[in-house]
Amino acid sequence: MEKKKDTIKVEIHDADETLIYPLIHELLQDKNVAEARYITGHPQLDKPVLVVEVKEGKPQAALKKAAKSLANQFAEARQLVEKQLG
Secondary structure, three states: OEEOOOEEEEEOOOOOHHHHHHHHHHHHOOOOEEEEEEEOOOOOOOOOEEEEEEOOOOHHHHHHHHHHHHHHHHHHHHHHHHHHHO
């Protein structure tokens, strides 16, 4: 949607809290991220927007790093479950 030097606003289509809140949590673990928030607005009129603001670096890099970290965590969880199930 919008990209500035230290801020990015992204619409994530068909995303729900199951994806968004772990992503925000992961973003906030990054020392270079100043703010990560999800704006829902009106449910029928507005599209939800993820806003990431960084102290240093590029916001899109922070978002990619957080997404990759989450993907790795879910992959590890899947492997663990599959191992337990045999």
